[in-house]
Amino acid sequence: MEEAAGSGAAAAPAGLRTAVTEIRLPAGARAVRLREWKVEPGALVKVDSVVALCVAVPTDAECGSEDREQPKRRLPEKKVKSDRAGVVRELCYQLGEVISPGDVIARIEECSHPIVMKGLCAECGQDLTQLQSRNGKQQTPISTAMVSMVHSVPELMVSSEVSFGLM
Structure with a gap:
């Protein structure tokens, strides 16, 4: 069984364009025990x-008492997934700890997709064409890359910050 983790964005310090997203256990889920991390701080996630x-x-x-007489059955495993692309900054729980619904599991510094070539982010590798709409509503902004760098290659787009750094 898989769980899509919810997120809450926290503002980054003034002057920076990165946002930190909190990956949370969905509010409607039941409490879970952390069995294994699939990422570590500094890891790139899609x-x-x-x-x-x-x-x-x-x-x-x-x-209950009737379960003691029966052999223990294995509880279903749940996969907690990221709903954003970026870099893992903090893991908020230790292995074996119980996570309650709505609790922050990890914090991810979101990728702003500053360099895009043919719909792929050059930083994180995310296919941005698949992110155009999610659940029928438009996600904004998908990328900060809005400046075409080479007229003969219109698929290459960079953010204004990157383009000023190249000049």
């Missing part, structure tokens, strides 16, 4: 990359 593997925490009813 949209839908698996960030962590967790197992559901059994409820009191599942731990």
